[in-house]
Amino acid sequence: MREILASLTAAILLLAAPTASTSAPYFRVLAPAEESFMGAEDVLIIGKVEGFVEAKMVEISDNGKTLGFAPLQKETFTFKTRLSEGRHEVVLAAPGVERKTIRIFIGKQTGYRYHIDIDPGACDSCHDQAASKVFAVGPMQQKTCAQCHDPMATREFVHGPVAAGSCTPCHDAHGSKYGKFLVATGKELCLSCHSQNLSRKHIEERQNAECVKCHDPHSSAKNYHLR
Ligand code: HEC
Ligand code: HEC
Ligand code: HEC
Numbered sequence: 001m002r003e004i005l006a007s008l009t010a011a012i013l014l015l016a017a018p019t020a021s022t023s024a025p026y027f028r029v030l031a032p033a034e035e036s037f038m039g040a041e042d043v044l045i046i047g048k049v050e051g052f053v054e055a056k057m058v059e060i061s062d063n064g065k066t067l068g069f070a071p072l073q074k075e076t077f078t079f080k081t082r083l084s085e086g087r088h089e090v091v092l093a094a095p096g097v098e099r100k101t102i103r104i105f106i107g108k109q110t111g112y113r114y115h116i117d118i119d120p121g122a123c124d125s126c127h128d129q130a131a132s133k134v135f136a137v138g139p140m141q142q143k144t145c146a147q148c149h150d151p152m153a154t155r156e157f158v159h160g161p162v163a164a165g166s167c168t169p170c171h172d173a174h175g176s177k178y179g180k181f182l183v184a185t186g187k188e189l190c191l192s193c194h195s196q197n198l199s200r201k202h203i204e205e206r207q208n209a210e211c212v213k214c215h216d217p218h219s220s221a222k223n224y225h226l227r
């Protein structure tokens with residue numbers, strides 16, 4: 001059962017990973033999340049171009065007006081700006097790359113929060129940039145996170161992804177519109193890995209229950225990761 005689940009997870013992770021196909025380069029926005037509600041604060045856009053690209057600059061425009069240009073380094077760019085209250089259509093453009101639009105709402109209704117200090121100089125706390133600017137994270141993310149947090153694997157039964165050293169299947173390292181910087185809410189999070197397995201009956205029975213009320217998502221002293 002564990003083996004099936006583990007290989008299933010591997011398959012899911014493989015499917016979720018952007019494939020290095022022959023398709024045209026495209027923008028991937030790491031922060032903020034699309035359709036984000038944000039307070040009147042500075043906005044830091046972190047983006048990446050997937051696939052080989054000749055472009056050196058990304059043009060960032062807001063509601064049709066150019067805000068500025070951000071240099072692309074190792075396919076990555078950051079752009080910090082302050083947006084006025086209201087609805088914003090931020091368009092990212094670079095030669096040879098499919099344009100990308102992200103919608104941001106600035107106002108009293110907040111939702112998205114940055115996890116990180118949005119000073120572009122603060123990326124180093126997780127990305128060792130001394131050697132290069134590729135924004136790589138070592139395979140054991142846990143170590144990265146453990147600089148500031150409990151490593152979450154101290155009890156006897158360690159949950160699969162945590163045991164593998166990874167935190168980002170569930171947490172967005174840059175920011176999120178959900179509590180605890182989660183990538184999804186409630187059972188959706190668990191079902192991203194546990195939908196097709198033998199536990200289906202159990203999960204169906206608990207459809208509307210909060211999974212983490214009974215299960216600890218990190219590690220537990222009890223079997224089945226029970227609290
Ligand atoms: C709290 C730790 C942390 C901080 C601070 C942080 N990142 Fe990250 N970043 C990560 C993790 C972890 C990943 C890997 C995410 C994954 O595997 O899904 C990542 C992934 C990335 C990637 C994608 C790399 C790839 O090839 O897929 C880029 C680009 C990036 N970060 C840019 C930045 C920039 C720019 C900053 C500073 C403004 C920053 N990050 C600050 C933790 C952090
Ligand atoms: C440089 C220090 C630092 C690193 C490294 C770091 N964090 Fe954080 N983290 C913080 C701070 C500070 C907060 C509180 C910020 C807030 O709530 O706005 C926080 C909050 C959180 C929270 C919410 C905690 C709560 O009780 O609400 C989660 C979850 C989290 N971080 C996960 C991670 C993960 C996963 C990683 C690794 C990818 C990571 N952090 C790396 C500093 C860090
Ligand atoms: C399987 C999904 C999953 C993985 C993997 C995961 N977390 Fe969490 N994490 C959660 C959930 C869900 C919560 C909220 C728990 C709650 O609401 O009781 C949470 C909460 C947290 C908190 C807030 C404090 C707390 O205990 O509630 C921190 C800090 C945190 N996680 C850090 C990490 C770190 C570091 C890693 C990697 C070692 C990690 N998480 C891996 C799902 C996960």
Ligand code: HEC
Nearest residue numbers: 005006009158159160161169189190193211215217224225
């Ligand atoms: C990234 C994929 C992933 C996510 C997301 C995930 N799990 Fe898991 N889970 C696994 C893997 C892999 C195993 C098998 C290894 C193990 O037993 O720890 C597992 C095992 C379990 C087990 C123990 C099964 C057994 O037979 O002992 C429980 C209970 C569980 N997960 C609950 C949850 C809950 C609750 C959530 C949502 C908070 C969740 N999982 C989210 C990958 C995931």
Ligand code: HEC
Nearest residue numbers: 187190191194198199202203206207209210211213214224
């Ligand atoms: C009321 C408490 C409770 C809630 C809520 C709950 N579980 Fe469980 N879960 C258990 C118990 C107890 C077990 C131990 C085996 C059993 O009794 O079925 C278990 C076992 C599991 C297992 C491993 C056993 C198997 O059938 O393979 C997984 C995976 C799991 N739960 C996931 C989830 C997910 C995902 C959710 C949210 C949809 C959830 N659980 C909600 C109590 C709960």
